[in-house]
Amino acid sequence: MDKCNNVTIVPITLKNGQIGCQMNINNDLATVADFLAAMDYFAVTYLADCYGCDGCCHERAPLTSIDITNLAKIVANCDYPAHQVINKFGDIFIDANGIVDITLRRTSNGSCNLLCQTGKYCLAHDHRPFVCQSHFCIARSDEIEQLRQTIVNHGENELVRLLSAEEAKGAPLIISNIIDLGDYPPTPLAGTKSWKEINIKNLL
Numbered sequence: 001m002d003k004c005n006n007v008t009i010v011p012i013t014l015k016n017g018q019i020g021c022q023m024n025i026n027n028d029l030a031t032v033a034d035f036l037a038a039m040d041y042f043a044v045t046y047l048a049d050c051y052g053c054d055g056c057c058h059e060r061a062p063l064t065s066i067d068i069t070n071l072a073k074i075v076a077n078c079d080y081p082a083h084q085v086i087n088k089f090g091d092i093f094i095d096a097n098g099i100v101d102i103t104l105r106r107t108s109n110g111s112c113n114l115l116c117q118t119g120k121y122c123l124a125h126d127h128r129p130f131v132c133q134s135h136f137c138i139a140r141s142d143e144i145e146q147l148r149q150t151i152v153n154h155g156e157n158e159l160v161r162l163l164s165a166e167e168a169k170g171a172p173l174i175i176s177n178i179i180d181l182g183d184y185p186p187t188p189l190a191g192t193k194s195w196k197e198i199n200i201k202n203l204l
């Protein structure tokens, strides 16, 4: 695991004596991929391995458009990747006001469907969504939380646009007949397929 110089995540000691972390952005060109690499480096350097713990894998895990690119690598037929990934691993909830929430599917015991139920490890570790890659169980600074929330919000809205675009090309209708696409204008993630393409500066 190489250290990322564009973004560094560093430990801080909280008032209660526990360890937390904060972010330094060292380069105007830093990307979300740099942020994720820095989070990985921090976890490997300062935290215990998650293997065998499923503490986080029972929580809501929203999906983003770029998560589809990554999860599509473990789905066989990908003519309509967003539809096929969500059909296999996700769920879509649309409330009475047309607000869409797209998340990883839960099993009957409330765990993520990508969790190995016996070994308690992620079956899609190398392809896991942004929300999983950017999470660990210590306190994070407000700046990190704000960045995560912004990325998830934009990414989930961009996923709605992606589903709608696939449906315009012939994918089964699951969203276009219910939502008003005018409520989902392009986000800074529009047209991107990798976290390397997204400059953090455009999100803060």
Ligand code: SF4
Pocket (backbone or CB within 6 Å): 056, 057, 058, 061, 104, 112, 113, 114, 115, 116, 121, 122, 123, 124, 125, 128, 129, 132
């Ligand atoms: S994708 Fe993997 S890390 Fe994320 S919630 Fe599911 S099992 Fe856990």
Ligand code: SF4
Pocket (backbone or CB within 6 Å): 049, 050, 053, 054, 055, 056, 057, 135, 136, 137
């Ligand atoms: S980050 Fe989540 S899965 Fe990893 S050790 Fe902490 S609670 Fe367990």
